[in-house]
Amino acid sequence: METSEARLKRMAMRSWRRGTKEMDLVLGPYADTALAAMSLAELDAFDALLAENDQDLMAWILGQKPTPAVHAPLLDKLAIFAAGRLRSQ
Secondary structure, eight states: OOOHHHHHHHHHHHHHOSSSHHHHHHHHHHHHHHGGGOOHHHHHHHHHHHTSOHHHHHHHHTTSSOOOTTTHHHHHHHHHHHHHHHHHO
């Protein structure tokens, strides 16, 4: 059984080590900022998102493909977070 601490560590690592640098830069900072404060349901949603492949994630984020309804709320949060980071640079 995975402990809460191990789960957060695994999810943070998976957010930063995606396979494409673009997704590392989108998911990694979000995970660093948000994981510790997420509810169990939010962690489950983020874990499910991490299971998706990078090409699909990027297409959803860029609006090139419709986002599956199950991921839409989280991807909306990610988009707002990423936009805020871009504005602050």
